[in-house]
Amino acid sequence: MNDQKYDEPRKAVKSLLDTLQVKRVVYVDDRIQDTIPLEDVIAAAIGLDEASLRVTFPGLGDSIPDDQDMRTAKIRDVWKDMSPEERASSGQAVVIAAREPGDDETGDGDMTDASNLRLLIPNDRQLVNLSPSHWETQQEQLLEESRTQRTLFLFDQDFSGADGDVDGGIKIIASLLDRDDTEDLICGLLTHKVTPDDQPEKWQALSEKHGIEKDRFIVIPKQQLSQDPMLFALALKFVALSPDFTKLKNKVKEIIHEAASAAAKRVEKVNIYDLDHIVFRGSFEEGLWEPDMLFRLHALFLRTESLKLAHEGGVLEELAAKLRSVSGIPTDRDPVPPPDSAWSLQREELYEFGDIINKNHLPLELGDIFEKVSDDSSKNENTGVVDCSKKYYILLAQPCDLMVRSKGKRAPELIRVPLAEIVQKPKCPSYSEEIPCFDESRENKWFVRMKMVHFVQISILDLCVLNDDGVGRLVIDADDPKGLRPAWQKRCLELKRHWSNKLSPLDKLSFEKKDSQDLRQVKEKIRESFLKAILSDVLFKGKIESTGNGQVLTYGCKRIARLSRVRAMGLLMSYTSTCGRPAYERDFVASHQGQGNDANDNQG
Structure with missing residues (x-):
């Protein structure tokens, strides 16, 4: 039973159960039998060590004989005084604990999963395995005991093996969480119907279908118990994070609402003299749109009000500290890719796309990205480029120089501005900077090539x-x-x-x-x-x-997006550094690279 791949996940699970103050885990599955023959229990108990028996068969007490005959006698003696429910729970736990991972007579993996669950639950926690019928008889007692002995309730999804509902597990969770006395209840759904790949989507779908707040339960693919047990710990971490994370979101939402209201009131208090000087005269001289200046004032007030409210009372600090301690519990196996939702949010932070910048006719700006849409570019099939019609360029010109002033002209007037090529490559080319999250595919990496710069008439780009x-x-x-x-x-x-x-x-x-x-x-x-x-x-x-x-x-040419100002300024600095790089005389002792250009394109 000592499978080393469960050691680190078990440590993580123990830390998370400690954080949640969970003393007991209840697992309800239709493959768990209502009755277990005593002889099967004895045969299984003989092969277990004392520590495992103490957890799976608490009725034996702390003193468990090592001698086989004495252990058998003690089990028989205790068994006769146990209730049917206690016999089923302890007997099932002992039999499952003794079963080797992968040994499953049912053929569908459920018993193997139950056995693997035992490997993940630390020995100082009680694991109670129940059939659906025993859950029905013990439900209220277990819920009451959970008030003083906090319990993690895990349910199989499909109870049809016990003549129950195919969605029996999730329906039980929905009914439990709908009660008025289960605010702090922790529930999870263990199911073969969800895989690690589709877990986020299935979790969301189950939440919507059964009317359960997503933050109040977790969906755990049963495959994780055997194939990647650390993912069970990760799922448990989400359970631990959810309550305080919900509180944190609600508190931040409250602060944002109060700060926005306070900022709006401060904008209202801007007097007519400041309004004329800052909003209208200043905007006219710079060629700005007046409402943009009001939004700038609101952003200033919003930032200061948010900072002030965020540090009042210490609520955010307390919640953040609790979440930090849980998030810091190691649950990583290999480097884990960020979820698709995080990738989308990162793109949203880094880029403004055409539906915003073009429909609102936003002025030409540093970081504007253009696509070449000439008619014949897609016909060139022998260039080795997968999609040669999709050629992209980014504008790298000083922001003040790009500004169109009140008379409709720039000062000084520009004739041409630099557009640097954006290319897709497996690794970073020389004199290039990565432009992250440029497309929706996380597999593709895109780079701005600082030595592949074209000087284009600005009067063409202005048309966009x-x-x-x-x-x-x-x-x-x-x-x-x-x-x-x-x-x-x-x-x-x-x-x-x-x-x-x-x-x-x-x-x-x-x-x-x-x-x-x-x-x-x-x-x-x-x-x-x-x-x-x-x-x-x-x-x-x-x-x-x-x-x-x-x-x-x-x-x-078509303007398709705009990179954020901070990132675009970084690219502009990199471009000017590339232009200003030193050019040294060739060393007398330099090795020859053969004919043609340097292989790495690193000439001064």
């Missing part, structure tokens, strides 16, 4: 701000898009003027009735050459079309 879909497009003769900031309304006029001037020579190339066929062909060739020279940039190709709304200029 004007459109809800983020595409670089300008309808030259149409009205301005709705929802632009005041500075960008003027910027839109500047862009129309800029592109109209660049395209004005086309007017001289228009066909006239008196033009001969040869002249028309010459004009068409000149027009094609002119447009190619004017509209082709280092990365993005443009085209001009005549529609019912006028001339439409479209470039093959």
Whole structure:
């Protein structure tokens, strides 16, 4: 019975049960028999050590003979005075404890799981195994005893083996937690119907289907008991964390509500003089949208009010300390990947996506990410790139230089700005920085290549701000898009003027009735050459079309996301460091790398 792979999980389980102050574990399963023959109990008890018998058969007392005949006699003597329920509980525990892991006559793994559960429960805790019928008769007594001898209640999911409900276990949990006198009850569902891979989804589904708060019970795949016993300890940790975590969330939610209310009141108290100076005059000079300045003030007040409330009374400190002590109990086996929900939250913190930045026409900013959407990029099938139509670039320009001021211009005016390539690689290339959580797949790693930088006309990127879909497009003769900031309304006029001037020579190339066929062909060739020279940039190709709304200029770039300011500033610093790296004379003693570039692309 001494399986070493259970040693560390058992230590973790003991620490967690100590934290929960659990003295007893009750496990209800339809494979547990109502009656156990005495001879089976004796045969099993002979093979157990004294410590195991003391836990599984508490009726034997502290003095358990080592001699086989004396032990048999004592078991017979105690057995005759036990109730049927006590015989079933102790007899089942002894038989299960004596069974070797993997030895399961039922063929479905339930008895093996019950045996493995015994390996996970420390010897100083009582494990009570009950059939569904014995649970029904002992339920109220066990619940009452749990008030003074706190108990962890574990239930099998399917009771059909005892002519019960296939969802019997979860229904019992739902009924128990619905009672008024079970606020501190700890329950778990042990089931073969859930695997470690789909546990989070099945747990959520069971919670919704049976109307149980997710924080009040845990779903444990039975496979964990044998395949990865440390996961049982991890599940138990969630049980231990849930009550205080719920309290912590509720307290933080309360603080957020109070802080937001206090911050809103402070915004209301901003007088007309400050309002004019900070919100309107300041915004006008910087080319900002006035409501953004009010939100900035609210964020300032919210932060200060939240900090003040968070440290009042010491409630958060106390809850955090308790949760920290439980979370620190070792339950790791191998490095555990973060859950998908954590990955999604991290992406949400790091990026603002097109549905926010484009539909609200947010100004061009450091960290804006663009996708190349030219028509012919997807046709190049021999480049070795899996999805060559998905080429991404990130804007690495100083934020103040990108700011469009109140007159619709930058100071100074920029002609070109750097876009660095974002590439997917298995490991970090030279002179590159990882850009985390860039796509939804956790398998892919993306990097910004600081030496693969293209200087693009900023007047092309500005077009992306004007459109809800983020595409670089300008309808030259149409009205301005709705929802632009005041500075960008003027910027839109500047862009129309800029592109109209660049395209004005086309007017001289228009066909006239008196033009001969040869002249028309010459004009068409000149027009094609002119447009190619004017509209082709280092990365993005443009085209001009005549529609019912006028001339439409479209470039093959699309703004899809924005990296957070802190991360983007880090990339900008890395880029400037790469540009400013020293270039030393080649050492006389340097080894030769062969012909071509250095294998690691590490030349100065």
